[in-house]
Amino acid sequence: REIEKVFKERGAKSAAVIVMDPATGEILALASRPTFDPNNYGKYPATNRRNFAINDAYEPGSTMKIITAAMAMEEKVVDGESRFFCPGHIKVGKETIRCAHGRAHGSQTFAQIVENSCNVGFVQVGLDLGLDKYYHYVKAFGFGKVTGIDLPGEASGILVPEKKAQQIDLATMAFGQANAVTSIQLTTAVAAVANGGILMKPHLVKQVIDNNGKVIKKCDPEAVRRVISEETAHQLCLILEDEVTLGTGQNAYIEGYRVAGKTGTAEKSKPGGGYLSNEYIASFIGFAPAVNPRLVCMVVVDAPQGYPYFGGWVAAPVFKNIMQDALHYLEVPMYKSQENNKTLEKVEYxxxxxxxxxxxxxxxxxxxxxxxxxxxxxxxxxxxxxxxxxxxxxxxxxxxxxxxSPYDKDDKDGEVTIPDLQGKSMREVAKILSDLGLHLIPEGYGLAYDQSPSAGKVVSRGSSIKVKFQPIGE
Structure with missing residues (x-):
């Protein structure tokens, strides 16, 4: 019902939803659009017979940051004291990667780069991890090969070949580009975070019964491997809960339940390389309750039409509606605080x-x-x-x-003297120049160490000032 609704209302090319029991890997619900009538399948295009959740791989975008976060926390590359500076972009080799939000986040904790879905922060995390550790974990989580689900035509996804991977590949993989995954792979991987760190083999069939009611085959839960520690999984669940209560996933919140998850708005790759300028994949993956989760749910919408097209606006509300009904149907108890035994209510702010x-x-x-x-x-x-x-x-x-700004008016008449900007942060420089009616062209990140034109020069309002920044200590 919900996936059909968003598929039609947003004029999407494809859409899918998966609901899984993270403790067992059992698929409790799976739907894909477009669909077809199996009794008259010849009347439908062949593409309608594809199961988008199983057969198709795509670059996931920010939902993959859950996996990068799990790696970094497990390897102790980050902790509660780690801070990351986002000037709005970061240079890796000859390439400049910009934050999807189009502006600087400034100084952030690790939890905040997850909450803000900050690409620049995740590039720094990925580079700190290194290629060897990244590939160890991305393979351990099951990417690059089929999950073994009992459905035909499962795609294996695509990983950048490890031997050919460069630093720029690592940087983009860290925030969900370069590699292609299937929805079932990502759901299974996130379920490992939800259940305390164990990758389970997904399965649709629970048991097979003959005409006499005798069980002739039973599909028991199958643990593949432990991928992260229980402590790492628990801490990451709490961070992902903040993503829903404070971050980009607020539209997934369900009153009375602690919900954790992550939004994704991924650029779509185009044949021959590069990305399409006007098509995106909107997604949300999450679980509830945030502690000892009963269900994991992933919603993916391919090429939603109209604005906004972000995962937090398109997919998160679908997640909310599905999970709200499912949690009530399964009689999952609402959260009650230990202090007053009252049902959790959303803080309205x-x-x-x-x-x-x-x-x-x-x-x-x-x-x-x-x-x-x-x-x-x-x-x-x-x-x-x-x-x-x-x-x-x-x-x-x-x-x-x-x-x-009193200086940023349509008329740019008048002249100003350029101040000395050395030693100031990008935010400080941007404000100073804006106040003077000047435009900043930044290069690098950190504190200003060089500027052109130099301090003391007189320029017209509306001029551009190039300022170079470098990290503290360099």
Whole structure:
């Protein structure tokens, strides 16, 4: 019902949903669209007879960050004290990788790069892991080969050949590009995180019974291997719970339950290399309850039409509707706090986004998407200040005051003297230049160490200033 609805309403090319018991690997529900009538299959195109959840591989995007996070936590590459700086982009070799959000996240904890789905942060995590460890874990989680599910035509997915992999491959694999996976592979891998670290073989058939009711074949749960420790799995589950309560997965929240998961909005590769500019795969994978999960559910929608096309907007609500019904049907008890034995209720608040240095139109769009009102002060096109500050918790409908840069006006008449920017962060530099009506062209990340034109030069408002940054200590 739900997958049919989103498939039709969003005019998607394909869509699929998988619901699994993470403890056993048993497939409790599986649906794929487009579909066909098996009694009149000749009337349908051959593509309709494909099971999108099993037969087709695609680059998963940010849902794959769950697996990268599991690797990094297991290898102790990251911990609760780890911090990552996102200037909006990062250079790997000759290639520049930009954060999907199009702007800098600044300094973040590891949990925050998951919550913010920060590509730049995950590139840094992947490079810290290294190729050998990455391939060890990605294979251990079952990618690159069939899961062995009892359905025909299962695809094995595609991994960049290990011997040919370069640092740029590692960087992109870390946030879900370069490798292609199937929905059943990813569901099985995430189920291993949900169940405490054990990869289970997925199976659709529970048992076979003859005409007399005698069981002639029984499919017992089959553990493939332990891939991460129970402690790593538990800690990652808590991080993924924050992704749903605070991050991009808020539309997957189910009142009364602790829900964990991850959104994905993946670019679609095109024949001959590169990516399509106007087609995406929107997905969400998650589980509930977040501790001792009963169900894992993955929703994938190929090429949804219209805006927004993000996984958090397209797939997460489908996950919510399916899981809400399933949890109630299975009589999974709602969460009750130990303090007052009251059923968990969703805290009705949203986090204020960081709007400083954004174009006004984009800032207003971000506030509207989070259900916040806006009051604009001043004239210009660039946000200069905001009240309250980023990451402040507000109730939906609350007001955020935006002050526009007094120097960023349509007329660029007048001249300004360029200040000395050395030693300042990218955020500080961006604000200083914006206040002066100048545009920043950044290179690198960290603290400013060089600028062109140099300090003291006089330029016209509206000019561009190139500033080079380097990490602290280099």
């Amino acid at each position: 949203v986090l204020v986004p960081d709007l400083v240095n954004l174009p006004l139109a984009e800032a207003l769009s971000l506030l509207n998407a989070r259900g916040l009102q806006s009051k604009v002060s001043g004239s210009g096109n660039i946000v200069w200040q905001q009240t309250p500050q980023p990451r402040t918790k507000l109730q939906p409908g609350a007001q955020v005051i935006i002050s526009l």
